[in-house]
Amino acid sequence: MESIILRKQDWGEADELVVFLTRDLGRLTGVAKNAKKSRVRFGGHLEPLALVDLSLRSRKRDDLVWIDEAQAMNGFLGIRADLSRVAKASYFSELGLIFLPEGHPEPAVFDFLIGFLESLQKADPGSLLFMLDEIQFLALLGYAPRFDVCPACGKPVDRGEDALFSGIHGGACHRGCLNDSEDRSLPLSPDTLAIIRKGLTVERGVVARLRLNSKGLQEMRQALSAFVRSLRGAEIKSLFFLEEMRLW
Numbered sequence: 430m431e432s433i434i435l436r437k438q439d440w441g442e443a444d445e446l447v448v449f450l451t452r453d454l455g456r457l458t459g460v461a462k463n464a465k466k467s468r469v470r471f472g473g474h475l476e477p478l479a480l481v482d483l484s485l486r487s488r489k490r491d492d493l494v495w496i497d498e499a500q501a502m503n504g505f506l507g508i509r510a511d512l513s514r515v516a517k518a519s520y521f522s523e524l525g526l527i528f529l530p531e532g533h534p535e536p537a538v539f540d541f542l543i544g545f546l547e548s549l550q551k552a553d554p555g556s557l558l559f560m561l562d563e564i565q566f567l568a569l570l571g572y573a574p575r576f577d578v579c580p581a582c583g584k585p586v587d588r589g590e591d592a593l594f595s596g597i598h599g600g601a602c603h604r605g606c607l608n609d610s611e612d613r614s615l616p617l618s619p620d621t622l623a624i625i626r627k628g629l630t631v632e633r634g635v636v637a638r639l640r641l642n643s644k645g646l647q648e649m650r651q652a653l654s655a656f657v658r659s660l661r662g663a664e665i666k667s668l669f670f671l672e673e674m675r676l677w
């Protein structure tokens with residue numbers, strides 16, 4: 430079964446525990462018996478971010494599945510050769526690990542992730558394109574941040590008006606809609622809002638031509654990071670790494 434590997438860890442002496450995403454069965458966790466030794470059945474293909482064809486068998490005793498064999502489909506070597514791209518792919522994979530429930534089919538998420546990895550394989554997207562992809566991925570995972578309508582009052586944030594991003598409310602809010610006890614440190618300028626809105630409605634070829642200055646990119650990064658951390662309620666390692674190393 431076509432699968433994207435999200436995470437792999439040691440499981441006892443010889444086995445490996447693998448979390449992966451399939452189109453039809455959603456996110457699953459499997460045990461690859463003797464994976465640390467068997468080059469024949471697994472061939473070292475169970476690496477995070479790889480697209481593989483897994484032979485699966487159900488286990489009676491728990492919710493895990495057996496992984497009997499793995500065939501490589503796409504190892505995305507172009508991503509692995511570049512730290513910035515590895516960091517971006519790892520972040521999306523961690524978002525999947527955090528927000529996808531086990532055993533719930535999400536074909537749109539699967540297809541989006543494949544498309545993201547394929548385009549990342551060809552080229553490193555700029556910061557703007559990457560963050561627009563991030564917003565769309567979050568939306569597919571069921572957590573779309575809002576940039577058109579203030580989530581606190583439900584009314585539109587007008588063109589030319591600036592806003593304050595609220596991680597708790599999950600979007601760009603009118604200044605007057607956040608009370609004093611709430612975080613008011615994440616402004617979004619009218620230009621930034623206009624570019625995000627446009628980027629989310631036009632096709633990819635047009636997005637590649639959009640430009641946002643470094644202040645705008647910084648505002649957008651801080652808003653999205655605050656949003657994801659607020660959803661998670663904790664630090665996200667791959668996001669911390671992206672930010673610390675300035676790889677986004």
Ligand SMILES: [Zn+2]
Nearest residue numbers: 579582603606
């Ligand atoms: Zn409002």
